[in-house]
Amino acid sequence: MHKIIIEGGKELSGEIKISGSKNSAVALVPAAVLCDEEVTIANVPNISDIDALDEILNHLGATVTRNDDMIKIDSSKIENKVIPEVISKKLRASYYFMGALLSKFKKVEMYFPGGCSIGARPINLHLKGFEALGAKVQEKDNMFVITADNLRGAKINLDFASVGATINLMLAAVKAEGTTVISNAAKEPHIVNVATFLNNMGAKISGAGTSEIKIVGVNHLHSCFHEVVPDYIEAGTYMILASIIGKKVTISNIIPDHLESLISKLEDIGVPMEIGIDFIRISAPDKLMATNIKTQVYPGFPTDLQQPMATLLTQAVGKSIINETIWENRFLNLNELNKMGATTELLSNSKAVIVGPTKLHGKKVKATDLRAGASLVIAGLVADGKTTIENADYILRGYEGIVDKLTNVGAKIKLEQSNE
Ligand code: EPZ
Numbered sequence: 001m002h003k004i005i006i007e008g009g010k011e012l013s014g015e016i017k018i019s020g021s022k023n024s025a026v027a028l029v030p031a032a033v034l035c036d037e038e039v040t041i042a043n044v045p046n047i048s049d050i051d052a053l054d055e056i057l058n059h060l061g062a063t064v065t066r067n068d069d070m071i072k073i074d075s076s077k078i079e080n081k082v083i084p085e086v087i088s089k090k091l092r093a094s095y096y097f098m099g100a101l102l103s104k105f106k107k108v109e110m111y112f113p114g115g116c117s118i119g120a121r122p123i124n125l126h127l128k129g130f131e132a133l134g135a136k137v138q139e140k141d142n143m144f145v146i147t148a149d150n151l152r153g154a155k156i157n158l159d160f161a162s163v164g165a166t167i168n169l170m171l172a173a174v175k176a177e178g179t180t181v182i183s184n185a186a187k188e189p190h191i192v193n194v195a196t197f198l199n200n201m202g203a204k205i206s207g208a209g210t211s212e213i214k215i216v217g218v219n220h221l222h223s224c225f226h227e228v229v230p231d232y233i234e235a236g237t238y239m240i241l242a243s244i245i246g247k248k249v250t251i252s253n254i255i256p257d258h259l260e261s262l263i264s265k266l267e268d269i270g271v272p273m274e275i276g277i278d279f280i281r282i283s284a285p286d287k288l289m290a291t292n293i294k295t296q297v298y299p300g301f302p303t304d305l306q307q308p309m310a311t312l313l314t315q316a317v318g319k320s321i322i323n324e325t326i327w328e329n330r331f332l333n334l335n336e337l338n339k340m341g342a343t344t345e346l347l348s349n350s351k352a353v354i355v356g357p358t359k360l361h362g363k364k365v366k367a368t369d370l371r372a373g374a375s376l377v378i379a380g381l382v383a384d385g386k387t388t389i390e391n392a393d394y395i396l397r398g399y400e401g402i403v404d405k406l407t408n409v410g411a412k413i414k415l416e417q418s419n420e
Pocket of ligand 1: 023024026092093119120121122123124125126127160161162163164165186303304326327328370371398
């Protein structure tokens with residue numbers, strides 16, 4: 001395990017270049033196995049989640065070559081093997097191999113994807129959708145065995161606009177016989193990025209980015225080149241940081257439209273922003289105003305930015321309420337923020353109150369999940385003195401080059417092996 005050590009209280013200025021989206025890349029890599037030829041994906045972030053997916057591809061017998069942010073994947077000779085639990089448990093997104101391998105081989109055996117600290121993370125909507133397409137789902141010795149004589153297009157309505165289920169069912173339907181319509185589909189930018197990738201291979205998907213996605217099954221998917229969309233959650237994390245201690249911090253290589261809900265919230269909080277075609281420049285105002293946050297599916301306020309935003313609200317004047325409607329346990333960062341001097345309180349497992357501004361002091365804290373870790377990095381940079389963040393590997397899963405990117409704007413931050 002690693003730890004991150006920060007000497008806080010420094011003003012940050014300069015440019016932070018945003019990488020490819022983790023939540024898109026972790027779907028694009030499994031989707032590549034659907035293709036019967038080699039595909040190339042650019043702007044892939046160099047994060048540990050991608051390393052784990054590489055392990056799965058190699059285990060299946062795909063040929064994978066990575067250099068810099070480019071990945072070439074040739075799945076023409078892959079075999080349908082069980083993915084070892086030790087690898088599939090490394091990341092939730094391994095479950096995208098369910099839809100991809102079911103589509104390619106009409107059979108897939110996979111271990112239950114683990115839950116994590118933010119919630120139980122069930123996959124009932126994925127499995128229900130596979131059954132609607134004609135598959136049989138059996139559970140045995142904490143594995144799913146999903147088989148289909150053939151997959152037929154179906155009308156599938158999602159009880160909840162689940163990102164994972166929407167993508168997994170697109171993967172399963174892309175070579176099914178006939179037409180599939182997914183209604184109440186998720187609309188996140190990564191859904192569009194995956195649909196575009198599949199269409200570049202020759203799939204026939206329309207409506208991605210709306211709540212109704214139509215997939216007309218095709219027989220063959222051919223080689224293509226594709227690019228991962230910029231990571232709007234990484235971008236939002238650094239925008240929140242710049243709003244507290246930035247001076248002309250430019251967050252570049254982004255699509256501002258993907259950040260509309262955050263931009264609107266930062267305007268309410270009193271943060272002036274210069275918004276360009278592919279960048280946002282932020283200088284922290286003298287005063288941040290308290291506000292209320294309610295997380296919602298896209299294009300609402302993203303749940304993945306709720307924890308970083310909590311740190312900003314500890315510096316805002318007044319009382320803020322956070323209402324987390326997506327995950328049942330996504331406030332584990334608050335205890336750690338309180339250790340650093342914040343005044344936060346859990347009102348229920350979905351509601352918290354934060355009163356500010358409070359002075360934050362460097363402490364030894366623990367990351368419990370990826371975005372909680374991001375919340376603590378922001379707190380460490382804002383606090384005076386030294387902050388040590390244990391379990392920093394969580395953070396490395398989703399923020400490419402975070403130590404270098406922050407050092408380049410003046411932060412005193414380093415990564416070390418931890419003996420905890
Ligand atoms: C994706 O998770 C992201 N992960 C999450 O980001 C993100 O928080 C989430 O979407 C919401 O935006 C990846 O893309 C790899 P969901 P996913 O299916 O697909 C319930 C991060 O920090 N649900 O939209 O697992 C579920 O319990 C990570 O980058 C079911 O009940 O999210 C939750 O309450 C954390 N049954 C809600 O839906 C299902 O079958 C949202 O889940 C599926 C989901």
